Amino acid sequence: MALQRLCRGSGALGCRRSSGLQGQLPGKLVEALRAVVGTPNVSTALAAREQHGRDESMHRCSPPDAVVWPQDLEQVSKLAGICYSHGVPIIPFSTGTGLEGGVTAVRGGVCFNLTRMDRITALSTEDFTVAVEPGVTHKALNNYLRDTGLWFPVDPGADASLCGMAATSASGTNAVRYGTMRHNVLNLQVVLADGRVLHTAGQGRHFRKSAAGYNLTGLFVGSEGTLGLITQATLRLHGSPEATVAAVCAFPSVQAAVGCTVQVLQACIPVARIEFLDDVMMAACNRFSGLSYTVSPTLFLEFHGSPSSVEEQVRQAEEIVQLNGGSDFAWAREPEARNKLWAARHNAWYAALALRPGSKGYSTDVCVPISRLPHIVGETHRDLQESGLTGPIVGHVGDGNFHCILVFDPANLAESQRVKEFATRLARRALALDGTCTGEHGIGLGKRHLMREEIGELGLTVMRQIKATLDPKNLMNPGKVL
Numbered sequence: 001m002a003l004q005r006l007c008r009g010s011g012a013l014g015c016r017r018s019s020g021l022q023g024q025l026p027g028k029l030v031e032a033l034r035a036v037v038g039t040p041n042v043s044t045a046l047a048a049r050e051q052h053g054r055d056e057s058m059h060r061c062s063p064p065d066a067v068v069w070p071q072d073l074e075q076v077s078k079l080a081g082i083c084y085s086h087g088v089p090i091i092p093f094s095t096g097t098g099l100e101g102g103v104t105a106v107r108g109g110v111c112f113n114l115t116r117m118d119r120i121t122a123l124s125t126e127d128f129t130v131a132v133e134p135g136v137t138h139k140a141l142n143n144y145l146r147d148t149g150l151w152f153p154v155d156p157g158a159d160a161s162l163c164g165m166a167a168t169s170a171s172g173t174n175a176v177r178y179g180t181m182r183h184n185v186l187n188l189q190v191v192l193a194d195g196r197v198l199h200t201a202g203q204g205r206h207f208r209k210s211a212a213g214y215n216l217t218g219l220f221v222g223s224e225g226t227l228g229l230i231t232q233a234t235l236r237l238h239g240s241p242e243a244t245v246a247a248v249c250a251f252p253s254v255q256a257a258v259g260c261t262v263q264v265l266q267a268c269i270p271v272a273r274i275e276f277l278d279d280v281m282m283a284a285c286n287r288f289s290g291l292s293y294t295v296s297p298t299l300f301l302e303f304h305g306s307p308s309s310v311e312e313q314v315r316q317a318e319e320i321v322q323l324n325g326g327s328d329f330a331w332a333r334e335p336e337a338r339n340k341l342w343a344a345r346h347n348a349w350y351a352a353l354a355l356r357p358g359s360k361g362y363s364t365d366v367c368v369p370i371s372r373l374p375h376i377v378g379e380t381h382r383d384l385q386e387s388g389l390t391g392p393i394v395g396h397v398g399d400g401n402f403h404c405i406l407v408f409d410p411a412n413l414a415e416s417q418r419v420k421e422f423a424t425r426l427a428r429r430a431l432a433l434d435g436t437c438t439g440e441h442g443i444g445l446g447k448r449h450l451m452r453e454e455i456g457e458l459g460l461t462v463m464r465q466i467k468a469t470l471d472p473k474n475l476m477n478p479g480k481v482l
Helices: 009-013 027-037 046-051 073-086 138-143 162-168 214-222 254-266 277-290 307-323 335-341 348-353 371-389 413-432 450-468
Strands: 066-067 090-093 109-111 120-124 129-132 185-191 195-199 231-236 244-250 271-277 299-304 327-332 358-365 393-396 401-408
Touching: 009 244, 027 073, 046 066, 073 109, 090 138, 090 231, 120 138, 120 401, 138 162, 162 231, 185 214, 195 393, 244 307, 244 335, 254 271, 254 299, 254 307, 254 371, 271 277, 277 348, 277 393, 299 307, 307 327, 327 335, 348 358, 348 401, 348 450, 371 393, 401 413, 413 450
Parallel strands: 066 109, 090 109
Antiparallel strands: 120 129, 129 231, 185 195, 185 231, 244 299, 244 327, 271 299, 271 393, 358 401, 393 401
């Protein structure tokens, strides 16, 4: 999820109106929900339901039948128990910044808006851990930690909920050094479909490693709300770097830029961020932000550490850049200069949309072994040209994850269909190169048809058996992932 927030393509496509039982929950059920959280915290109004029936993807809005705003764990547990006893689907919702239709209520049901649960608790500066509720975003947490010398580095671009980030196994630009959510979640508090409360690593525990049985925390990270409602996440924190230096450099080809990346990693340079923008994206960024970068494949890098170690990292990286034909190597130390240098990467989404004013966007999200990146990027360029689509490329090149920002008119059904077909071809191309159809956005609605191809029939069967064990009535965010 490291791209900037998507425009609401689902809004352009409109909301599916309620049909059948949707929008017509039994009066006794609605009254039971109100008895738990109070009348002001339950809504069956169409406007509220439609607001909660879409995320920031291109998928059509599917509204729930009701929205509830619980305030604490006890209320979530009671509400889940009520829905379970009535056989009503449960859909979690927080900031709504997902990119694959994960919050759409394809079978109606009750949407649990968890944003009012926003406490930050159990901060331990000695253990480098903290516990957060679903209403806490990554920016809010880092503001809270500002004077502690600690920070949480996983940054998906949008100001997303940390529990939602755990649910989708999000990552971002810092993953090459600090890992994804999967590497930074130590424990989860989860309300299961029937209202029972599970602590995946044991209540209150926040150890760095364990060999005690199955990894239940890892099971729920990336489960996208299909196994339970994450009501608290215990996270691993990191020391704030004493010094930070950013750098940018241009290359004669995609192969040269990726080759440089591989060599930087092989040299054990602990680069914090290493981002790739293709020539189309660089031209768009120059035009959008009034910049004057060279229009060619470009790497943006960032180094963290002590002042002396950062200087050594920059020196080593610059040597490798030169060996790979890199040019226009520029670097910045001060925050203002770093922000200016990074402006192209931070504004990439908006720069892409500006290529076609009034357009909407869809971001692909494949990830391949780093050695396969030049091949798949080259094929993707050719596919874009043959398809007549606009799709500049940005990527977290340090871990083989890249995004093709497909800019299109959702009212043009033929073009929308070409976008979908292109995204499927790209995903299958990644699978053929031993990669994955999603590096950080999740499966949601849009990639369900690729699950069997990625993990095989037996893998899919095992996942379905796990789902059936934890959610026997198939009420937890149904229609997603599997």
